[in-house]
Each structure stands twice: as C-alpha cells, then as structure tokens.
Amino acid sequence: MSRAGKKKSRKGQHRHFNNPEEIEAQMKEVESNRYRERTEIESDSSESESDDEHGAKKGVEGLIEIENPNRVTNKMKKASQLDTETASKPQLSRREREEIEKQQARVRYQKMHAEGKTDEAKADLARLAIIRKQREENAKKKEEERKAKEAKAQASKKR
Template identity: 55%
Template structure:
C-alpha cells in the first residue's frame, strides 16, 4: 500500500537547507536590521530638530510609496472648545426646512380659516347657517304642535 492510504500520497518530499545557506541568510538579515536602526536614529534626530517634517512621517508598508488623492476622503479635524462658535446660525437640512415651511403654512391657513377668509371656511359657515335655520324652523313647529295639543286638551276638558 502506498503512503497516504488508498488515495495516494499528496505533497512533496521534505527538503532540508544547508547550514551554510542558513548562516548566510541570518547575517544578511542582521546587517539589514542594523542599517535600518541606524537610519531610524538619524531620522529621529532630524524629526526632533524640525517640526515641518512631522507631516511626512515614515509610513508602514506601501503607504509611503502611494499618494492617495481621494476628494471624498476627509480627515477629521478636532476643534477646540474655544474655537467653536455657539452663537453662529445652524445650517438646517432640506427636510428640516421643508418641515418648518409646512408648519408655517398650516398656521397661516388655520388663521385665515378662523377669520373665515378661506373657501372651506365660507362653505362651513354657509352649511352651519342652513343647519341653524333648519333647527329654528323645527323648534317653531314643535312649539306650534305643543300649543295645538294644549288647545285640543283644553277643548276636551270644557266639553
């Protein structure tokens, strides 16, 4: 039976590196680290001497190589409490402005409506006048009927 069972052996055989090559790689890596540390020390001395270079800090990875010019990317700038103007007029959003305009127009309409200057108010007043007249007429008829009934009862009582 082959290695790995029925399915067969997948993968390569193990390869071992030479100890000499490992030593050579280690030395090269150490040299790079010491050169980078010396370079960082000289950079930190330059940064401490001038604040203008602090904007162009050393970036990790590819960030230092690529400049991003995205107009949509806005960096957040924190304001101090002394810089914030509390008395400045607040900019309203479109929805807020529309809501305020809607409320004002409704108030204007209601004011005109109470004064009876709108068409709907006139129609309502006319309808109310008709209803009032109908009720007055109905009240008169009831009074007349009551009087007629009383007279009829009095006439029966006299007989």
C-alpha cells in the same frame, strides 16, 4: 487497507529555509542602507528647514511628497473658534426636517381653519347655517301647532 478516497495534500512540499548567516547579512545590508539614507536626509534637512515642520519622515515618505485630502491633521484651535463652530445650527436629517415641516403645516392649517379660511371650514359653516335654518323652521312650526292647539282648547271651552 487502501486509501483510495483520500487525496494527498500539497502543502509544505516546497519549503525553503534561509541560513541564519544569510539572514544576518541581509539585516546588515538593510541597516547600512538606512544609515546612508539618514545621512543624506540630514544633509538635505540642514539645507532646508521644511522637513522639521512635518516631523520625522518614515520610509519613503521623505522621497515622495504627496497631499492626501483624506488625511486628517490635528490643528490647535482657540476657544473662540470652538464657540463659533458649536454655536452654528446643527444639521438635521431629511426625516427630521420633514417631521418639523409637517408639524408647522398642521399648526398653520388649524389656525386657518379656526379663522374659517379653509375650504373645509367654509363647508362646515355652510352646513351649520343650513341646520340653524331648519331648526328655526321646526321651532316656528311647533310654536304654530301649539298655538293652534290652544286656540282649539279655548274654542271647545267656550262652547
């Protein structure tokens, strides 16, 4: 049977293995370089005490001085400082602010409406005044009709 459909995998063809002696030699070289760097740094730190403030430097940190604005350093704070920070007003999100503003606007509108200062309240009051006049007129007409009926009833009794 043939394997016409399968492709050969190229993985693992060019593997290179180091001898254990080479690895040990490299490790010794790296260690000796570290030792030399430590002695140089210690001699420099004895001249200036600025490295002691920041603690021990790792790798190339001692060689390159950078200021990372995103790096957070833990600073000791007094209790009085913490109280002032927590006592400040909490920041509200845009949705929360808008919701509070809506509620305040609704309360103001209801107060103005109750006092009759809004356009809608004025229209309602005008409509109520018209309805009152119509009811008064209807009541007068009914009273006149009732009096007219009574007058007819008395006239028919006298006859």
